[in-house]
Amino acid sequence: MTSGEVPGERFLLLVYRVPSTTSRARVAVWRELKRMGALYVQQAVCVLPDRPGVRERLDKIRARIGELEGESMRFVLDDIDEHERGTLVASFKENSAKEYAEIVEECETRFFKEIEFERFRGNYTFEEAEEIRQDLEKLRRWLRKVEERDWMGAPGRAEATAKVAECEQLLEAFEADVYEREGGSGQG
Template identity: 30%
Template sequence: MEGTGTWVMLVYRIPREPSRPRIAVWRQLERLGVARLGDGVVGLPADARTREQFDWIADEILAAGGACTVWLSQPASPAQEQQVAAGMRAARAAEYQAVVTEAEAAISAEPGERARVVRRLRAELRRIRRRDFFPPAERDTAQVMVDALAVNDDRSPA
């Protein structure tokens, strides 16, 4: 297993009804940027933060009447880990591309509107970075576009 990192995995089942806890868990997992490895199996590169997050989610699943276990594991080969990482990288690339698209669209907006867009996009970049374990090239492009939009707004007449 040399050459692969340690991953924290959450294996869970949660009742379909009531749907509110199931949806809440799904949203939390999406915010974390998990790799969906199978039905009810998700993973993230292991660190103190991801382990703690999975432990909290596991508590919520148990409180909702579900079943779950948290595992520390390693992929069987570097190729398997690279495949999972590529999927996670592609998901973040799409999110960064959406930021680029929004920044491009805001270039022709009024100064006040551009300032609001810059604040919102900077917050969005922070949210994406928290779940960006394998940064794609689009990350830098998105940052450059938001910074350019901010500079463009700073140069606008007041």
């Protein structure tokens, strides 16, 4: 899937209703659509670019809505006023840019500080290095997910990628110190 707006791109509009007997069902549908990168234009009405794989994922969500005794309708929007198209594109970019900024913030305020704190404490253990490696894997997965739903090529991608790479370098240096201090034995 390529990032960046495709000239004349079509969009999918989903209008749905999930019974209001429990908020759990509504939240589950909302969460899945947000995970896909849907842009909400109002409650229970969202837009997605008509890209490969999107319709199939949307059909699965629509099936889930049906299982929850809800209803949904999907429309293809291919004749959109240029102003409205620009508004959609700008909104998609803004959403992705915010997510990239959150990744950068997570790297700077949590990941970097965690390694700094463990160095300060002298906690050079294999277990701590493994725990931090798991945090790095979470950051990588998060970045991949944001990149997948960055439909319009939002700003911030390069900075987020660089920060995650910086996290990896910091962790590798920490792991090297752990190895040196533990003598390569793998025991704490």
